[in-house]
Amino acid sequence: MPGSMVAMTQPVQQSFNPYTENGGTILAIAGSDFSVIAGDTRQSEGYSIQTRYAPKVFRLTDKAVLAVNGFAADGNMFVKKVKQRLEWYRHAHAKDMPIRAIARLIQTMLYARRFFPYYVYNILGGIEEDGTGAVYSFDPVGSYERETCRAAGAAQSLVQPFLDNQIYFKNQTPAAGTQFPQHLPLTSVLPLVIDSFTSATERHIEVGDGLEIYVVVASGSTSLQGLQNLRGVQEVTGTTDGERVFVIRRELKKD
Amino acid sequence: MDHFPSNWGRPRNDAIDQYATYPIHSRPKDSFAEGVQRTQQPIVTGTSVLAFKFKDGIMMAADTLASYGSLARFKDVQRLHAVGNHTVVGAGGDMSDFQYIQNLLEQLIVDEISAQDHHTLSPAEIHEYLSQVMYARRSKIDPLWNSLLVGGFKDGEKYQPSNPRRPLPLTVYLRFLAYVDLLGTTYSASTLATGYGAHIAQPLLRKAVESREEILTEEQALKIMEACMKVLFYRDARSLNKYQVATITKDGVKISDSKTLDTSWSFAENIRGYGAQTQ
DSSP states (O other), X not given: OHHHXXXXXXXXXXXXXXXXXXXXXXEEEEOSSEEEEEEEOOEEETTEEEESOOOOEEXXXXXXXXXXXXXXXXXXHHHHXXXXXXHHHHHHHSSOOOHHHHHHHHHHHHHTTTTSOOOEEEEEEEEOTTSOEEEEEEOTTOOEEEESEEEEETTHHHHHHHHHHHTSOTTOOOOTTOOOOXXXXXXXXXXXXXXXXXXXXXXXXXXXXXXXXXXXXXXXXXXXXXXXXXXXXXXXXXXXXXXXXXXXEEEOOXX | OOOOGGGTTOOOOTTTOTTSOSOGXXXXXXXXXXXXXXXXXXXXXXXXXXXXXXXXXXXXXEEOOEEETTEEEESOOXXXXXXXXXXXXXXXXXXXXXXXXXXXXXXXXXXXXXHTSSOOOOHHHHHHHHHHHHHHHHHTTOOOOEEEEEEEESSOTTXXXXXXXXXXXXXXXXXXXXXXXXXXXXXXXXXXXXXXXXXXXXXXXXXXXXXXXXXXXXXXXXXXXXXXHHHHHHHOTTOOSEEEEEEEETTEEEEOOOEXXXXXXXXXXXXXXXXXXXX
């Protein structure tokens, strides 16, 4: 077998790899009239922590927040391009693009690079035009669907089963004569998000340092109470009417 | 020992042939074999660059060695480059690509001066420019094979274009320090290191600098930098005991003459396998 001998003895020239993996995890959960989008702030390559604060979650409009995870350079460029398209839309139509349109925009932008993909997993969260909380999740080439909750990134395999159990009540049986709720209130969702990340930090080396939780709340939602007097909450809403956006920052373990 | 003079001084490909263990007939192919080609691997390389924030600005250091594989080829090469009056760019990786980057930056500065609008580029803007260049080149699969640190003292942390509503911090920080590499990956932190330094010096820097960024004086910063460069010289086989330090403060950029490290090797006598041993 001369062919296989050549393969064994001849070293192959290692070609330039334009991708790397920068760790971290993101997740989003939709409520009935709010949406929570969160991500840790560690950026790493291999066993090295590059920085303890590199945001992965970005406010696009007052009703849409985008979380990106995977190859950080692609992620930053992708967010930049999405923001640019949203600005052009604003100039053309004098309003913010609705979230389901942003979702379709993201799908076409990702698929446009089908043969040299952005190596990024996207999760888009926010408020739909009918006032309901929405989460859209994407794969790197643009396949997407609307869901109630989704985790992505390094600790996806740790967090998603936990969310399936706690949000979708998978593998749980309701007590006789009762039913599981379709949507959880914000007061239950926030602790689940924080617990997801503290647990992922314990068990995954690429997760930790800091946590940024964006909360998008529909106008007139009852979720607003209790949110404003939360520790470390900051409002980042751009306009004065309509949906409101908040960020909650927490520390995670740094080891 | 390689007994073939034609192989002497040729860079090994560290990615494949880390310890020169391949027999000569099946060596990874020569970098120049196909004439002009894209940078597929760095040829003449610089090693680590270190930088961190201190009370009055940014301090950055790099040794003056440009290696050709394991050969210490050029021993007086400046790897810290001032861009305008507020910024320094430090480079590891391929030195010819770095010279090209220096050229780009020089053109950029000339264009800015020509505008005569009294605007000068901030460190953040120079870093953004570099990251777009680096990302564009990696996207053409024709990378500029460098890890760059950009340090400066002008618009720094107060630059938050993404969110006009967020109130600026009361104390306006003017320091800027960020990284960009051949993949277009960027990040910022109060201590940064490229190459081997990211593994060896970064932990030392974090311990010495983090939470003391507002206290450290220039003298203290210089001590920390010297200690780190010394450890790197002892441990990094592609380093040199000659280095330069750049300080960027409100007074502008200052790049020192090359300094020499005092090192001690007398301990080697007592280590088996290091010095001349009888047995």
